[in-house]
Amino acid sequence: MSGDVIVVGGGTAGCVLAARLTEDAGCAVLLIESGPDYPNLDGLPADVADASEPTVGHDWGYFAEADSLDRRVPLPRARLIGGCSATNGCFALRGAPADYDRWRALGNPGWSFAEVLPFFRRLESDLDFADRWHGNGGPIPIRRHPADELTPIQQAFINAAVQVGHSYVADHNRPGALGIGPTPRNVRDGLRMSSAITYLAAARHRPNLTIRADTTIGRVEIAHGRVVGVRTTTGELLEADRVVLAAGTYGSPAILARSGVGSAARLSRLGIDVVADLPAVGEHLIDHPIVAVDLPTRPAAGPKFQAIATLSSTSSGAPDLHLFAAGPFPVEREICESGAIFGIVAGLMAPQSEGSVRVRSADPSDPPRIDVAHLRHPDDLARMVDATVEARRIARSEPLAALVTGAEIEPGPAVADDARTAIAESIRARVASYHHPVGTCRMGTDADRDAVVDARGRVYGVDRLWIADASVMPTIPTANTNLPTVMLAERLAAWLTNPTPA
Template sequence: MSADVIVVGGGTAGCVLAARLSEDAGCSVLLVESGPDYPTLDELPADVADASAPTVEHDWGYHAEADLLDRRIPLPRARLIGGCSATNGCFALRGAPADYDHWQALGNQGWSFDEVLPFFRRLESDLDFADQWHGIDGPVPIRRHPVDELNPIQRAFIDAAVQAGHAYVEDHNRPGAIGVGPTPRNVRDGLRMSTAVTYLAAARHRPNLAIRSGTTIARIEIAHGRVVGVRSTTGELLEAHRVVLAAGTYGSPVILARSGVGSAVRLSRLDIDVVVDLPAVGEHLIDHPIVAVDLPTRPAAGPRFQAIATLSPTAGGTPDLHLFAAGPFPVGREVGESGAVFGIVAGLMAPRSEGSVRLRSADPGDPPRIDVAHLRHPDDLARMVDATVEARRIARSEPLATLVTGTEIAPGPAVADDDRAAIAESVRSRVASYRHPVGTCRMGTDPDRDAVVDARGRVYGVDGLRVADASVMPTIPAANTNLPTIMVAERVAAWLRTSDPV
């Protein structure tokens, strides 16, 4: 089987790439995905369709390497057409303009906020705002729950945060937004609007687009410095003039490494022939860590992720923390005294810690070694302590305090607000992933040190090979990474459709 372009990975970015590239009727596109495909809405499993909460029923089953407390935290990554956009919490946030201006400042031309804004606008159909910041005719519908749709916890969280001194924010995707308000979400009538049911659904009829689900790629085939196709784990060769890796922050670097593109030292240890020595493959992993203040409450129906607060350490600065209300979730009486629990979840949005993704062996069946490095940098832990103290302050503000029906579950009453060491210990013992890994095939100008691809996603040293997913982000946006990942795919697809050299 052959195509002009093979897109490896049918996740958030892959569906966008396949849809945009196949708009050119003269370009044959093959989208390859390891997981299953559900071509119609009627075939979607209930948990994939339901946007009220994330799901992990279609997952790779990854865990982080053991931390200092011997914890191996789960790192959910979706394994189906649509990827994590088909299983996530549907937070449709962009981040701050400074995030993208920083990418440009690092030498990545074409990635300033002014230059990526048209692609953010192109991807969305914002149902609440129509101005210079928002798109109105893109594939992904975005809306915010009005007050009459908020469950009691979510509404009280907004009011309590305002009572605690946070500004009310009507639109978190407007530049400069710092404060609390409804969360922009890519949901329509309770349905999770993934890139599979938006971008790809509109492209499935095209005769120049083929979709291969249930096909795992072992490596990229490279001859004389140029890509010639991809090899599946069954040994099948799929030929192409161009290959775009969109297997995600954990998947793209390990496919590159199995193909001989990576650190020569590490590849040699695994008896993998070195094609291109790129030391940064799999390095510079950045993920947003989260931890919650958990509280007992009464059960309530409705979506469980409707409100969010963004915080900055300086007045007028860029956000570095998220606080959002999660819940309520039903639990047994032994956990929640009134039958339910909610959390005020703190997410560190500007972490300084960096980890890595590396091959465990040359066998595609072996999961990679993933070091998420949560809170390894002391500044990260300090900000998470600050966030926990602030989450507690909001929880004790009215009207939210009235909905707390018993004793704080975590960190718990034994941990005082002014005991930063005890809070830090609690945070370290409970930290989890916000599920936003980036950076393992980062874009940059120095392939000998810290870059895998150039500013247009082209892999250094291999003609015809690009990466176009969250792994190319050189730093992590101060936002959930679903919309930024779609934007990256849109940006690279636009370059691929021009006369941009391969």
């Protein structure tokens, strides 16, 4: 089987790429996904359809390497058409304009906020706002729960945060948003509106699109510095004029490494022939860490993530923290007598810690070695302590405090607000992933040996090979990364369709 373009990975970015590239009837696209495809809503598994909370029913089963406390943090990554957009919490956030201006300042033309705003607008159909910041004709519907839809905990979280001094924010996707308000979400009538249901569904009928699910790619085939195609783990060669990797922040660097693209020293030690010496492949992994203040409450049904606070821990006012109320979730009576808990979750949105993704061998069945490096930088831990203290302050304020039915579960009443060392120890013991890894194939200038691709996603040292997923982000946005990844795929698809320099 051959095609003009092979897209490896049918996740968030891959579905966008397949849909946009096949708008050109002369471009044949083969979209390859390791997991299953559910082409009809009637056949969609219930947990994939249900937008009320994330699911791990279709997952690669990754874990981080053991940390200093010998904890192996789970790192869910979806394995199905739609990828993590088909399993996540449906937070439809962009981040701050400064996030993208920084990409441009690092030597990546075309990525300033002014330049990416049209692609943010293009991807969305915002049901609440119609102004220059928002789009109203895109594939992904975005709305915020009005007050009469908020659950008691979510409404109380907003009111308590305002009570302690945080501003109310009606639109978290407007530049300068800082404060508490309803979460923009890509949900329609309780259905998770993934890139499979939105982008790909509109393209499935096109004769120039072939979708091949349940097919895992072992490596890219490269001859004389140029892409030939890709080889499946069963040994089948699929030829193409161009290959675009969209296998994600963990998957794309692993495929590159198995293809001989990466650090020559590391690849040689694994017995992999070196095609292009790019030391940054798999480096600079950045992820948002999270930790919660867990509180007992009464069981209740309903959406779990309706409100969010974007805050700043610095005098500059730059957003670097998320707080959101998660729950309630049922728990065993041994944990709390009420049978349910909710959390005020703190997410560090501008971490300085960096980790890595490394292959263990040339065997695609070997899971990658993932070092998420959560809180390794001392400033990260200090800011998480501040965020935990603030989460506690909100939780103890009315009307939220009235919904707490007993003593705090974590960090627990024995840990005082001014006991920063004890709070830090509690955070280290419980820190988890917000599931937003980026940066392992980051974009940059040719002179920058810390770059893997140029500003248009072209892999250095290999002709006709691109990467178009969150792995190319040079820094992490101060937001959940689903919407930025869709934007990135839109931006790169436009360049792939029209390669003429802007």
